[in-house]
Amino acid sequence: MVAFPEDFRAELKRLMAWRRDVRHFRTDPVPEAVLERCLQAFAFAPSVGLSEPWRIVRVASPKAREAAVANFEAANARALEGFEGDRARLYASLKLSGMREAPVQLAVFADEETPKGHGLGAATMPETRAYSVVAAVMAFWLMARAEGLGVGWVSILDPERLIADLEVPPSWRLVAYLCVGWPRQEDDRPELERVGWEARKPSLARPIER
Amino acid sequence: MVAFPEDFRAELKRLMAWRRDVRHFRTDPVPEAVLERCLQAFAFAPSVGLSEPWRIVRVASPKAREAAVANFEAANARALEGFEGDRARLYASLKLSGMREAPVQLAVFADEETPKGHGLGAATMPETRAYSVVAAVMAFWLMARAEGLGVGWVSILDPERLIADLEVPPSWRLVAYLCVGWPRQEDDRPELERVGWEARKPSLARPIER
Numbered sequence: 483m484v485a486f487p488e489d490f491r492a493e494l495k496r497l498m499a500w501r502r503d504v505r506h507f508r509t510d511p512v513p514e515a516v517l518e519r520c521l522q523a524f525a526f527a528p529s530v531g532l533s534e535p536w537r538i539v540r541v542a543s544p545k546a547r548e549a550a551v552a553n554f555e556a557a558n559a560r561a562l563e564g565f566e567g568d569r570a571r572l573y574a575s576l577k578l579s580g581m582r583e584a585p586v587q588l589a590v591f592a593d594e595e596t597p598k599g600h601g602l603g604a605a606t607m608p609e610t611r612a613y614s615v616v617a618a619v620m621a622f623w624l625m626a627r628a629e630g631l632g633v634g635w636v637s638i639l640d641p642e643r644l645i646a647d648l649e650v651p652p653s654w655r656l657v658a659y660l661c662v663g664w665p666r667q668e669d670d671r672p673e674l675e676r677v678g679w680e681a682r683k684p685s686l687a688r689p690i691e692r
Numbered sequence: 693m694v695a696f697p698e699d700f701r702a703e704l705k706r707l708m709a710w711r712r713d714v715r716h717f718r719t720d721p722v723p724e725a726v727l728e729r730c731l732q733a734f735a736f737a738p739s740v741g742l743s744e745p746w747r748i749v750r751v752a753s754p755k756a757r758e759a760a761v762a763n764f765e766a767a768n769a770r771a772l773e774g775f776e777g778d779r780a781r782l783y784a785s786l787k788l789s790g791m792r793e794a795p796v797q798l799a800v801f802a803d804e805e806t807p808k809g810h811g812l813g814a815a816t817m818p819e820t821r822a823y824s825v826v827a828a829v830m831a832f833w834l835m836a837r838a839e840g841l842g843v844g845w846v847s848i849l850d851p852e853r854l855i856a857d858l859e860v861p862p863s864w865r866l867v868a869y870l871c872v873g874w875p876r877q878e879d880d881r882p883e884l885e886r887v888g889w890e891a892r893k894p895s896l897a898r899p900i901e902r
Contacts, residue, residue, distance in 0.1 A: 491839065494704070494707070602783070603788070606767050607851060613822070624831075637820045638813055639817070649902070650902075675742060679741070679810070683744060686747070687734035687746070689798060690747075692859070
C-alpha cells in the first residue's frame, strides 16, 4: 500500500488550515518556476471521464487587467445595493479582491464542448465538467500555499462580460478568477470570520444518516 | 511566513499523483476514527462568503443503498445507449462504480438556500455554492488518500431521483456521490487511461495569455 506517514498527514492538515482566501498581496513578482510547479497540480486533478476540461487564461496585459477590474467593480457595486444598514456598511468596508495588486491573475474556465473523455460520466450531470475544474483549482490552491503563495478566488464578476473581454470561446464557462501572489499577511482564520461577516460551523462537516 | 519545506511539497505532489478515482474496493470496514479525520477536511475547505453549504448524507441503510445502486444502474444503461460499436463495447466493459462494495458511501449536497454567508460572492455566480462543496470534496479526497483510503466519485446518477429517495430537502443540489474504502489495487495512472478510454494531456495545464 502506498502509505503516507502520520507526520505528513499532520502537515497536510496544517496546510489546509493555512490555505485561506487571500485578498492582500505584495506586488513583487512570483518566479515563473514557482508558478509552473503550482500549475502542475492541474495535470494531477480528477476530471469526469478524463475530460480534463480546464482552460487557463493568464490575465496579464494592461487592457485585460483593466477589463477584469472594471467588471469586478461594477458587480461589487450592484452587490452592495442588495444589503441595508449595518450589513451594507460592513460589506462596503470589506476588501473582496486583490485584483489591483496580485502579480499573477488566472481566469479558469471549463470547456463545455470538449470531446475529450467522450462524455463519460457527464450525461446526467453535465455540471461535473465545471466541478472537475474546481477540483483542479483546489489542488492548485494547496500547492500554491505549500510554496508560500496566497490565492484569492474572486466570484463577484459578470462571467459573460469576462468571456467577451478576454476573447475566449463562448463554449467556455468561467469557473474561477484567481489572484495569486505573496500574501501581505497570513492567518489560519478566514478573513470574513475575523471581520465579523460570518462564523464557521464545524458541525456541518458531520454526516446525517440515511 | 508559514512555510512548508521542499520535502513536504514533494510528498504533496506524490499524494496528488496517487489520488485516483477508485472503483475497486475491499469490503472490510473503515474505522470510524479514520473517517472522522478525513471529514475534518470539510471544515477547512473554502466556501463562497463563508456559506459552508456542504450537507453530507451517509448512505448506510440497505434501503438507501439499494435505491442508489438502482439509480446508478438505470443511468449507466441509458449512458451505454449513447455509444456505438467498439466504443460501446469498451464502455460496457468498464467498472464505473464501487457502489456494491464500498463500505462507506457519502452523498454530498450543496444547500442552495442557506442564509449562511448572506449571499456574499454568489450574486452573479450562484454556482459558486456548489463549487465550494466540490472544493471540500477535493480536500476530503486528499485527506482520505493520505490515510490510505480510496475514493471514487460517481456521477452517473439521476440527481432528482436520489434527492427523493434519500428524502433530503429539494433545495439541496447533489454535487457528488462518493464511494470510500480500502482500495483493492492502487495505481498512479487513471483507470480510464489504463483501459484505453482516454489519455491525459498535461499541456492543458499551461495557460494561454491575454
